[in-house]
Amino acid sequence: MATWDMFLDAALASLAARKLLFHTQVIALEPQPPVPETFMGPGSWDRATVEFRLESASQQEWLSEDGEESLSVPEDDMNRKLILFSGNDYMCLSSHPAVREAAAKAVQQYGMGPRGSPLISGYTTYHKMVEESLAELKKTEDCILCPTGFSANLAVMTALGSISSLLSVGRKPAEDERVAIFSDALNHASIIDGIRLVERQKEGIVFVYKHCDMSHLDFLLSSCSMGKKIVITDSLFSMDGDFAPLPELVKLRKKHGFLLVVDDAHGTLVCGDNGGGVPEMFACQNEIDISIGTLSKAVGCLGGFISCSNRWKRLIVSRGRTFIFSTALPVPIVASVHAAIYVSNEERWRRSVIWGHVQYFASLTKIDIKSHVISIVVGSEDAVLKASRHLLRSGYLVTPIRPPFVPPNSCRLRITLSVAHSLDDIKRLVDALTPWLPAKHACMLSGE
Numbered sequence: 253m254a255t256w257d258m259f260l261d262a263a264l265a266s267l268a269a270r271k272l273l274f275h276t277q278v279i280a281l282e283p284q285p286p287v288p289e290t291f292m293g294p295g296s297w298d299r300a301t302v303e304f305r306l307e308s309a310s311q312q313e314w315l316s317e318d319g320e321e322s323l324s325v326p327e328d329d330m331n332r333k334l335i336l337f338s339g340n341d342y343m344c345l346s347s348h349p350a351v352r353e354a355a356a357k358a359v360q361q362y363g364m365g366p367r368g369s370p371l372i373s374g375y376t377t378y379h380k381m382v383e384e385s386l387a388e389l390k391k392t393e394d395c396i397l398c399p400t401g402f403s404a405n406l407a408v409m410t411a412l413g414s415i416s417s418l419l420s421v422g423r424k425p426a427e428d429e430r431v432a433i434f435s436d437a438l439n440h441a442s443i444i445d446g447i448r449l450v451e452r453q454k455e456g457i458v459f460v461y462k463h464c465d466m467s468h469l470d471f472l473l474s475s476c477s478m479g480k481k482i483v484i485t486d487s488l489f490s491m492d493g494d495f496a497p498l499p500e501l502v503k504l505r506k507k508h509g510f511l512l513v514v515d516d517a518h519g520t521l522v523c524g525d526n527g528g529g530v531p532e533m534f535a536c537q538n539e540i541d542i543s544i545g546t547l548s549k550a551v552g553c554l555g556g557f558i559s560c561s562n563r564w565k566r567l568i569v570s571r572g573r574t575f576i577f578s579t580a581l582p583v584p585i586v587a588s589v590h591a592a593i594y595v596s597n598e599e600r601w602r603r604s605v606i607w608g609h610v611q612y613f614a615s616l617t618k619i620d621i622k623s624h625v626i627s628i629v630v631g632s633e634d635a636v637l638k639a640s641r642h643l644l645r646s647g648y649l650v651t652p653i654r655p656p657f658v659p660p661n662s663c664r665l666r667i668t669l670s671v672a673h674s675l676d677d678i679k680r681l682v683d684a685l686t687p688w689l690p691a692k693h694a695c696m697l698s699g700e
């Protein structure tokens with residue numbers, strides 16, 4: 253039976269024969285002096301990532317959305333700082349002195365750096381340096397920087413879809429020659445859009461399996477006779493805060509020989525002892541074929557990346573259209589990403605703090621939360637708006653999550669914990685949340 257190694261070999265050979273194998277040329281920039289300053293514990297800069305003022309017009313609008321003007325906040329209170337419990341800067345690296353300094357130095361030296369797509373003129377020593385540190389973090393041979401996590405998912409999906417066209421040169425692939433993509437029902441929009449592009453090109457067929465349901469996935473895989481099977485999943489689901497069952501996926505991978513692609517947008521830097529993400533936490537980094545990530549959440553900057561082998565990289569940089577046809581990240585951003593990864597490696601206490609917060613939230617609420625992303629399902633749009641307004645009046649910024657982000661009537665408060673929150677912030681938030689917490693918490697408060 254043909255394997256993914258064989259498909260990839262054949263696809264690369266076809267690209268090579270048509271002189272369509274691309275690679276980046278590195279524009280040499282003097283790297284800035286390394287070794288950013290790191291610290292033994294939180295600093296005032298951390299707090300800056302969770303304390304914000306909301307423009308008064310936005311606050312009034314939010315509070316009066318269903319005609320509740322009478323309950324709105326007095327003008328004086330409009331200027332108070334709110335505590336953000338909805339951000340994605342989980343490790344608070346966006347404001348770290350090392351990150352600021354790296355960006356400032358790079359901007360002084362190079363402005364934004366050469367502007368061009370990575371295959372033309374936008375790829376520099378800095379981009380290469382960051383790709384190497386991300387590959388080291390993810391324990392992969394190589395890595396590809398992309399403009400965003402969204403574009404990284406699109407690049408991976410279109411490159412994978414292109415394999416079926418490359419292997420059926422001169423004609424559209426027949427149905428059984430296409431890639432068979434098995435996708436979790438709650439995967440991120442960027443994965444869904446990537447799959448749609450593949451379907452539109454008639455290069456792939458999608459099979460959506462029930463959220464984290466491994467029996468359903470096993471059934472779908474067993475019932476499918478197509479040769480090029482791919483399973484793609486978020487590692488930590490952004491709207492539910494639960495983990496994909498990676499150990500079970502790894503077992504199924506052995507059984508069915510599919511290509512395992514994981515989007516670790518919310519796990520990178522937070523999960524695993526070294527911040528290698530959810531695959532590191534489940535000790536299965538070596539079993540993931542392609543790992544996608546973003547640099548805009550725990551890394552605190554902007555951008556996306558794809559960690560994989562050299563051979564997968566060759567295919568993706570030659571066929572991943574959102575990588576090829578988009579301008580490379582500006583040098584100051586890349587320099588700050590480099591500093592953020594360095595800080596994350598050195599300031600290991602950040603991971604202990606955030607996981608301590610997860611335990612504290614769970615102990616206060618008795619909710620079996622799995623991660624720093626917490627979903628409190630409230631129900632209707634009206635109910636979630638009411639809850640978020642109550643939190644806003646109490647001084648907390650928790651954005652209500654409504655369709656199209658989640659299905660109707662499963663509107664929710666998506667609470668995210670970060671290193672900069674204090675235990676007192678969490679305690680007070682939980683107090684303010686009490687009416688919307690599951691019954692167990694209410695019983696605890698009433699001493700039942």
Ligand SMILES: Cc1ncc(COP(=O)(O)O)c(C=O)c1O
Pocket residue numbers: 400401402403405440442486490515517518546547548555556
């Ligand atoms: C699972 C997942 N993948 C990808 C992305 C996109 O990342 P970026 O914001 O870098 O485009 C997100 C962002 O919300 C996400 O949650």
